[in-house]
Amino acid sequence: MLDAKLVRAEPDLVASKLEKKRFKLDVERLNQLESRRKEIQVRTEDLQKERNVRSRAFGEAKKAGQDVSALQEAMSALKSDLENAEVELKAIQEELQSILSLVPNIPDDDVPEGKDENDNVEVRKWGVPESFTFEPKDHVALGEMHGLLDFETASTISGARFAVMRGALARLHRALAQFMLDTHTTNHGYEETYVPYLVNANALFGTGQLPKFEEDLFKVPGERDYYLIPTAEVPVTNLVSDKIVDAKNLPLRFVAHTPCFRSEAGSYGRDVRGMIRQHQFDKVELVQVVAPEQSSAALEELTGHAERILQLLQLPYRVVALCGGDMGFSAAKTYDIEVWLPGQQTYREISSCSNTRDFQARRMQARYRDPATGKPALVHTLNGSGLAVGRTMIAVLENYQNEDGSIRVPEVLKPYMGGVDVIGG
RNA sequence: GGUGAGGUGUCCGAGCGGUUGAAGGAGCACGCCUGGAAAGCGUGUAUACGGCAACGUAUCGAGGGUUCGAAUCCCUCCCUCACCGCCA
Numbered sequence: 001m002l003d004a005k006l007v008r009a010e011p012d013l014v015a016s017k018l019e020k021k022r023f024k025l026d027v028e029r030l031n032q033l034e035s036r037r038k039e040i041q042v043r044t045e046d047l048q049k050e051r052n053v054r055s056r057a058f059g060e061a062k063k064a065g066q067d068v069s070a071l072q073e074a075m076s077a078l079k080s081d082l083e084n085a086e087v088e089l090k091a092i093q094e095e096l097q098s099i100l101s102l103v104p105n106i107p108d109d110d111v112p113e114g115k116d117e118n119d120n121v122e123v124r125k126w127g128v129p130e131s132f133t134f135e136p137k138d139h140v141a142l143g144e145m146h147g148l149l150d151f152e153t154a155s156t157i158s159g160a161r162f163a164v165m166r167g168a169l170a171r172l173h174r175a176l177a178q179f180m181l182d183t184h185t186t187n188h189g190y191e192e193t194y195v196p197y198l199v200n201a202n203a204l205f206g207t208g209q210l211p212k213f214e215e216d217l218f219k220v221p222g223e224r225d226y227y228l229i230p231t232a233e234v235p236v237t238n239l240v241s242d243k244i245v246d247a248k249n250l251p252l253r254f255v256a257h258t259p260c261f262r263s264e265a266g267s268y269g270r271d272v273r274g275m276i277r278q279h280q281f282d283k284v285e286l287v288q289v290v291a292p293e294q295s296s297a298a299l300e301e302l303t304g305h306a307e308r309i310l311q312l313l314q315l316p317y318r319v320v321a322l323c324g325g326d327m328g329f330s331a332a333k334t335y336d337i338e339v340w341l342p343g344q345q346t347y348r349e350i351s352s353c354s355n356t357r358d359f360q361a362r363r364m365q366a367r368y369r370d371p372a373t374g375k376p377a378l379v380h381t382l383n384g385s386g387l388a389v390g391r392t393m394i395a396v397l398e399n400y401q402n403e404d405g406s407i408r409v410p411e412v413l414k415p416y417m418g419g420v421d422v423i424g425g
Numbered sequence: 426g427g428u429g430a431g432g433u434g435u436c437c438g439a440g441c442g443g444u445u446g447a448a449g450g451a452g453c454a455c456g457c458c459u460g461g462a463a464a465g466c467g468u469g470u471a472u473a474c475g476g477c478a479a480c481g482u483a484u485c486g487a488g489g490g491u492u493c494g495a496a497u498c499c500c501u502c503c504c505u506c507a508c509c510g511c512c513a
Binding site: 037038041042044045046048049051052054055056057058059060062063071072074075076079224244246369371374375376 | 435443444453454470471472474475481482483492493494503
């Protein structure tokens with residue numbers, strides 16, 4: 001959520017910055033509501049003051065043994081005026097709140113202009129795609145060839161966009177997650193966390209998935225509704241919601257390996273083949289909670305941590321800075337990391353790293369005590385995949401394939417594979 | 426699932442119908458003291474909104490109600506803790 005004060009004071013500035021995100025802020029409507037709010041709030045507070053003054057007088061009169069019936073009568077007229085004012089004020093505040101909760105974060109000044117992924121800007125490239133002496137297969141062909149990847153069975157159990165993995169492939173998938181978790185905890189200073197996979201609406205509001213993106217989520221109805229997490233970003237970032245963390249403890253770095261569930265509404269026909277786009281996938285997520293002045297540097301650092309996984313796996317990738325139109329709701333700046341997939345002869349997203357600045361922190365009231373002022377101030381939060389496990393596995397399959405369809409196990413994964421160094425050999 | 430006890434400021438904890446934004450303590454900040462530190466002493470220490478300011482208003486888990494007046498009484502819900510039952 002944006003700072004209501006900023007929106008109020010500089011609506012035109014905010015609106016112009018939001019244009020980069022292709023968001024139209026209704027300044028006129030906002031101004032109109034705002035001036036009404038002000039008027040009614042003043043009236044309400046005047047009436048409240050009157051009530052407080054009179055009831056104090058009432059108490060004193062009664063104590064002094066005076067007749068209070070006149071006072072009592074005068075109060076009843078005041079009361080209904082006050083009640084009306086309070087109801088109206090509440091309605092306006094709720095409307096303002098609901099408008100504000102649908103406004104996306106302001107992009108940083110250095111975010112590129114543009115409307116979709118074609119306008120993203122490549123920042124750097126790492127590694128060189130291998131030139132195969134044969135026609136490389138895609139992961140679907142490779143997986144099915146060995147009977148280790150089975151979409152058909154998954155569809156009878158669940159439906160489209162699910163997969164069953166078996167044997168060495170299932171183990172490779174687990175190995176990747178373990179390897180990522182170990183690297184981030186041991187080398188990058190993250191604290192391992194285990195978090196709920198079902199969360200409430202409030203947590204999703206905090207990170208910005210609600211109220212705007214409910215259709216992307218799986219809802220679990222019940223006496224109390226739950227939602228399956230679309231990313232560990234939701235439960236992990238909410239670790240600091242409603243807290244005032246000690247400045248000494250910043251930055252906080254958390255890592256979690258969780259399944260993620262996405263309805264993929266509106267992506268019919270996209271990536272229908274293979275494991276690229278699933279309703280359920282595993283991800284190792286990095287979250288940082290930092291002091292405001294640190295967040296720009298922290299985004300570079302966090303992105304580097306995600307890149308490190310690909311470097312250790314010797315997988316070629318590139319990093320792109322997302323343009324305003326391609327960025328998510330909560331992000332002020334985002335880098336996507338795209339891994340080379342020989343089967344598609346293209347780079348595909350494998351990680352998305354974002355600085356949300358104080359946008360999520362404000363929604364979830366996550367604060368720290370600013371040593372300079374001694375006052376609570378909003379923290380900045382960042383998140384990034386480090387990495388999407390399924391897509392990383394796809395990249396390993398396709399980049400490490402041999403002509404006969406067997407797959408070499410990357411050096412760094414060997415300790416996790418229980419002696420297997422070739423899959424489907 | 427049953428029974429009982431609770432949810433108050435950064436934290437702990439008092440208050441149980443009026444002047445309590447809230448005693449006391451801890452923590453933190455500043456000052457004194459010290460060669461330096463600890464201890465000691467003093468002062469300060471919530472947030473939001475409106476206002477240039479003085480100040481005003483709201484907030485004691487959430488929402489409703491009673492009352493001239495609610496942190497305090499009543500109702501509903503949420504959460505936490507304890508014991509019993511059941512269970513991976």
